[in-house]
Amino acid sequence: MGYSINHLRELESEAIYVLREVAAQFENPCILFSGGKDSILLTHLAKKAFYPAKIPFPLVHIDTGHNFPETLTFRDDLAKELQAKLIVGSVQSMIDTGMAHEETGANASRNIAQIPTLLDTIEKHKFDALMGGARRDEEKARAKERFFSHRDEFSQWDPKNQRPELWNLYNGKKHHGEHFRVFPISNWTELDVWQYIGMENIALPSLYYAHKRRIFERDGVILSESPFITLREGEEIREEIVRFRTMGDATITGAYRSDADTIDKIIQEVAAARSTERGSRADDKRSETAMEDRKKEGYF
Amino acid sequence: MSNNTFDSASYMSMELLRFTTAGSVDDGKSTLIGRLLYDSKSIFEDQMEAVKASSEKRGDDHINLALVTDGLKSEREQGITxxxxxxxxxxxxxxxxxxDTPGxxxxxxxxxxGASTANLAIILVDARKGIIEQTKRHSLIASLLGIPHVTICINKMDLVDYDQATYESIKADYKRFASKLHVKDVTFIPISALYGDNVVNTSDNMPWYNGTTLMYHLENVHIANDRNYIDGRFPVxxxxxxxxxxxxxxxGYAGRVSGGVFRAGDEVKAWPSGFTTKIKAIHxxxxxxxxxxxxxxxxxxxxxxxxISRGDMITRSNNEPKTGQDIDAMICWMDDSKSLQLGGKYTLIHTTKQCRCVVKSIEYRMDINTLSKDQENRTIDLNDIGRVKLRTTVPLFYDEYSRNRVTxxxxxxxxxxxxTVGACMIRS
Structure with missing residues (x-):
């Protein structure tokens, strides 16, 4: 038997199929680009899906203002290389104009302030499909998300009333003012993502690889020194070899002690890892259903 | 079993297997999945910690592996998926x-x-209860949706003292019943999801069982021939x-091959135009x-x-699909607000093609517990399965579902x- 492709090629083919369905079914779709590896992977797949034509969607970044500088440089370079249109929705300017609120208190983050910024960007540009690099293995509320996830005119997700999704038939029909969130890499796991990045030799921000960094510890999470964080009593900066497994805001994304400075070492490390990648995300630890609650309101 | 090391050579040849699990309330389906994930070291420490904490909060006296799979709030409250x-x-x-689907x-x-994309179905049977209506219903769905492999896990063997006779009699009952269905490959495995017997590790409690564990079966069942490599189909x-x-x-025409093999130089035909040409290149x-x-x-x-545009299909010119506007299909109805309307008009999505259709007749409603055809009450409500005849506004290019699950x-x-209100499988 000669006709078989491995699991990574099958996932790739599925994602490309979904990306092309979005291009064909919607008038004004976009890719939500966070600068993390999953959205970089998604952008890479989009390039493949339409080659030799350019990616027929803009990249949309909801910039919290608390990003790692490496993420922003990488974003700009990638958009330039792909000749893709880049649209930035700024949380800072939403806060400045009073349309979003800055969280205060002990574990303040700009996660919640992302929601009005995202919704404002959707309305301003009239996007009818927003593709994201979310995966079902990330979090239990995401395990039930469809590839094509319908949002009403208030951008709300109704997990109890999702459209059935059968075979590879994706129903993107909607009423005026509604939109879809689309997740082409739903079926990938963290390990699949890393294996594929290795197989395809995809460039990533340097933060993902082990490097020397000035860090401190807070509630058991290793955080990077950052202009957005004020040290508390007893916390002190030291230098260690670390890397990041996910790419959120500098204020909440925990680093890992790791010497994995090549893709092969990362794959080994991920395969052997004993905790999930979101385990170091302070935003998911707020309550047992934190993600589900945020998603209903329109969070990605 | 695995020690979870992945070197770059081995993961390049890994295959993908999609399976569905169906079971009745309380037959241990969530526990089985929790067990597969736990014993294959796929549950991370922080997930395990969360499950432990939830179990304690609920007052469970052991770590409740079912909590691993029950994602949404209301499910955790009601205890069902x-x-x-x-x-x-x-x-x-x-x-x-x-x-993972509710039973x-x-x-x-x-x-x-869940069954629509699966290569394999695991159907759980409670060893104390044997074949019940739900087992039959799940088997019918597996058969109707053309799942190539069905694995009957006879669970809770610990509660029947791991008795061989019980297992053999359930197996015989099932075979008698399944002879009426179109399931190609059926495997039986006696297990205890709660204690892990024959799930990942071979059970010492059932020395009379010579077959493989469930995990071994999932890793080795032959799936390479599940796809159709004969009828060249390429919906654009x-x-x-x-x-x-x-x-x-x-x-260039972008699409996903949905049957057969295409090579550069092959003679192909475009539908609906009917023109024949050759493939210049595949990118x-x-x-x-x-x-x-x-x-x-x-x-x-x-x-x-x-x-050629979206919704058209490229096929090998020596192997043509069926084409027509009168479609005979099995339907599963999914709308909770109203039933399938005789004479009703619906949007129809088939491969990449969209058109409209009208329901010409409802032939029968299937009693999914007895497998009998009800021609008296032909109302097709939510969760009903029936046979319909439809007329489409434009011709479809299709194959019988039993021959090609995509077209x-x-x-x-x-x-x-x-x-989305109806899932349909073409009979002819």
């Missing part, structure tokens, strides 16, 4: 996608959804026309590939410029609400 949840794990041989009759549509998703100097004359990203087969996503260029399936969409 109400939607399709997808789970992932991998061993060095295969990556697995589990479509109760009111969730038939969820079972159908979109046309790629780069507006650039380098690729000025490039006109995957910036590379040309010699051949493309199910399920590869590729771009094809053709020797002649012919009019043989379609969905109906309500024209008012835009909701």
């Amino acid at each position: 109400i939607d399709v949840a997808y789970r992932y794990f991998a061993t060095p041989k295969r990556k697995f996608i589990i479509a 109760h009759i009111q969730y038939t549509r969820n079972m159908v959804t 998703q979109t046309v790629i026309r780069p507006q650039s100097d380098t690729f000025h004359d490039f006109r 995957c990203d910036n590379q040309e590939v010699e051949e493309a087969f199910d399920p590869m996503s590729v771009v094809m260029t053709l020797e002649d410029e012919i009019d 043989g399936s379609f969905i109906l969409v309500d024209e008012g609400s835009n909701v």
Whole structure:
């Protein structure tokens, strides 16, 4: 038997199929680009899906203002290389104009302030499909998300009333003012993502690889020194070899002690890892259903 | 079993197996999945901590592995799975996608959804109860949705003292019943999900059982022939026309091969235009590939410029699909607000094609517990399965579902609400 492709090629083919369905079914779709590896992977797949034509969607970044500088440089370079249109929705300017609120208190983050910024960007540009690099293995509320996830005119997700999704038939029909969130890499796991990045030799921000960094510890999470964080009593900066497994805001994304400075070492490390990648995300630890609650309101 | 080491050579040859799990309330389905994930070391420490904490909060006296799979709030409260949840794990041989579906009759549509993409179905039978109506219903769905492999896990063997006679009699009962269905490959495995017997590790409690464990079966069941490599089918998703100097004359047809094998130089026919031409090249990203087969996503260029757009289909010219506007199909109804309307008009989505259709007749409603055809009460309500005849506004290019699960399936969409209301499998 000669006709078989491995699991990574099958996932790739599925994602490309979904990306092309979005291009064909919607008038004004976009890719939500966070600068993390999953959205970089998604952008890479989009390039493949339409080659030799350019990616027929803009990249949309909801910039919290608390990003790692490496993420922003990488974003700009990638958009330039792909000749893709880049649209930035700024949380800072939403806060400045009073349309979003800055969280205060002990574990303040700009996660919640992302929601009005995202919704404002959707309305301003009239996007009818927003593709994201979310995966079902990330979090239990995401395990039930469809590839094509319908949002009403208030951008709300109704997990109890999702459209059935059968075979590879994706129903993107909607009423005026509604939109879809689309997740082409739903079926990938963290390990699949890393294996594929290795197989395809995809460039990533340097933060993902082990490097020397000035860090401190807070509630058991290793955080990077950052202009957005004020040290508390007893916390002190030291230098260690670390890397990041996910790419959120500098204020909440925990680093890992790791010497994995090549893709092969990362794959080994991920395969052997004993905790999930979101385990170091302070935003998911707020309550047992934190993600589900945020998603209903329109969070990605 | 796996020690979860992945060297770059081994993961390049891993296969993907999608399976669905259906079971009745309380027959231990969530526990089985929790067990598969736990014993294959796919549950991370922080997830395990969360499950432990939830178990304690609920007052469970052991770590409740079922909590691993029950994602949404209302499910955790009610203790049942109400939607399709997808789970992932991998061993060095295969990556697995589990479509975990609820077993109760009111969730038939969820079972159908989970079954639509599966290579294999695990059907759980409680060893104390034997074959019950739900077992029959799940088997019917597996058969109707054309799942190539069915694995009957006779669970809770610990509660029947691991008794061989009990297992053999359930197996015989099932075989008698399944002879009426179209299931190609059935395997029986006696297990205890709670204690792990024959799930990942061979059970010492059932020395009389000579078969494999469930995990071994999942890792080794032969799936390479599940796809159709005979009938060349390529539904066109979109046309790629780069507006650039380098690729000025490039006109490529993007799609996913949905049957058969295509090679550069092959003679192909475009539908509905009927024109015949040859494949100039097949592209995957910036590379040309010699051949493309199910399920590869590729771009094809053709020797002649012919009019092809989204919704059209390219096939091998010596192997034509059926074509027509009168479709005879099995339907599973998914709308909870109204029943299938005789004479009703719906949007129909088949491969990449969209058109409208009218329901010409409802032949019968199937009693999914007895497998009998009810011609008296032909109302098709939520979760009902029946046989319908439809007339479409334009011809479809299709195959029988039993021959091709992609070109043989379609969905109906309500024209008012835009909701997917029917899942259909073409008979002829």
